[in-house]
Amino acid sequence: MAGTGLLALRTLPGPSWVRSSSPSVLSRLRDAAVVRPGFLSVAEEETLSRELEPELRRRRYEYDHWDAAIHGFRETEKSRWSEASRAILQRVQAAAFGPGQTLLSSVHVLDLEARGYIKPHVDSVKFCGATIAGLSLLSPSVMRLVHTQEPGEWLELLLEPGSLYILRGSARYDFSHEILRDEESFFGERRIPRGRRISVICRSLPEGMGPGESGQSPPAC
Numbered sequence: 001m002a003g004t005g006l007l008a009l010r011t012l013p014g015p016s017w018v019r020s021s022s023p024s025v026l027s028r029l030r031d032a033a034v035v036r037p038g039f040l041s042v043a044e045e046e047t048l049s050r051e052l053e054p055e056l057r058r059r060r061y062e063y064d065h066w067d068a069a070i071h072g073f074r075e076t077e078k079s080r081w082s083e084a085s086r087a088i089l090q091r092v093q094a095a096a097f098g099p100g101q102t103l104l105s106s107v108h109v110l111d112l113e114a115r116g117y118i119k120p121h122v123d124s125v126k127f128c129g130a131t132i133a134g135l136s137l138l139s140p141s142v143m144r145l146v147h148t149q150e151p152g153e154w155l156e157l158l159l160e161p162g163s164l165y166i167l168r169g170s171a172r173y174d175f176s177h178e179i180l181r182d183e184e185s186f187f188g189e190r191r192i193p194r195g196r197r198i199s200v201i202c203r204s205l206p207e208g209m210g211p212g213e214s215g216q217s218p219p220a221c
Contacts (some may be wrong), residue, residue, distance in 0.1 A: 017163075019156040019188055026155070033145060033155050036095065039164035040088065040135060041180035047084050048200060049137055056111050056198070071181075072116025077106040079162055088135075096133035097152040101204045104128065108201040114139070114194055117181035120146060123172060129204035131168040132189075139195035142187050153157045157188045176189050 018034045020026040040048075059074040081089065092105060112118070123132070129177035136159040143165065155175070159165055167177065180186075182194035 017158045017186075018099075019086070021154045025153050029145070029155050029171050029175075030041055032167065032169045033157060033175075034147060034166040034168075035159065037160055039163055040082070040162040042162070044088050045137055045162050046086065047082075048135065049198065051082055051085050052078075052111075052137075052198060052200075056109070058160075060109075061113050061116070067209075069119050069121045070110075070112075070217050072113040072118070073118075075108050076113045077107045078109055078142055081107075089200075089202065092133050092135065092164060093114040095164065096168075096202065097131055097204060098110060101129070101131060104203045104205055108203065110199045110201065112179065112197045114196050116197075118177075118179040120144075120176035120178040121174050122148060125173075125206055127203070127206065129206050130172065131166065131204045132172070133164060133166045133202045135200040136163050136165070137198040137200065139197040140192050142185050142192050143177055143192055144180060145171060145177045147175050149174075156187060158192065166213075168212045 011017070017037055018033070020029075055076055055078070056074060058063070059076065061072055062072050063071055071087045091109065097103060118139075138161055140158065143157040143159055145155045145157075145167075157165055171177075180194075185192045185194045
């Protein structure tokens with residue numbers, strides 16, 4: 001999809017953060033697929049990275065996910081955070097989730113190596129509810145959403161380090177989403193070199209699940 005010259009939405013002064021196949025897709029997902037560049041300060045990004053690194057370092061990168069959706073990754077579920085990190089996650093909750101939404105008690109942390117990628121998938125309703133929100137650390141990447149019934153309808157999000165992305169509603173269930181591998185990592189004509197990327201993902205509670213319950217980690221981005 002690189003180089004198609006199709007519609008781009010400028011959400012903030014400077015580079016565009018969202019590209020779409022058509023104005024109708026852009027309008028449909030305007031509130032369902034959101035990017036907030038610069039959500040984290042450099043200091044906040046370093047705070048999260050420092051806290052996560054010792055735990056991630058104890059794990060090996062894997063190349064076969066349980067549903068074959070991720071390649072070159074390690075992951076963990078984390079429920080205990082430092083005071084500084086909790087304050088960051090509370091800002092995510094306020095920015096991305098409604099007052100009536102309950103979050104899963106654990107936060108999903110996904111570490112992709114530089115050659116890692118996430119294949120197109122639609123998250124299972126068994127693992128998380130209507131909204132997910134992810135912080136991107138270390139490396140920029142491109143997330144692509146493609147309509148499950150109309151593959152010509154797509155949206156791309158540029159996720160720079162320190163950004164927050166939010167997927168809800170139609171973006172979650174009517175569109176697949178993926179993180180492009182390095183050799184495919186373009187945002188329009190712009191090359192987005194991939195390095196190691198960590199995402200810190202908060203999820204609303206699946207319908208019918210109690211706050212203390214948890215399931216297998218979903219292949220969220």
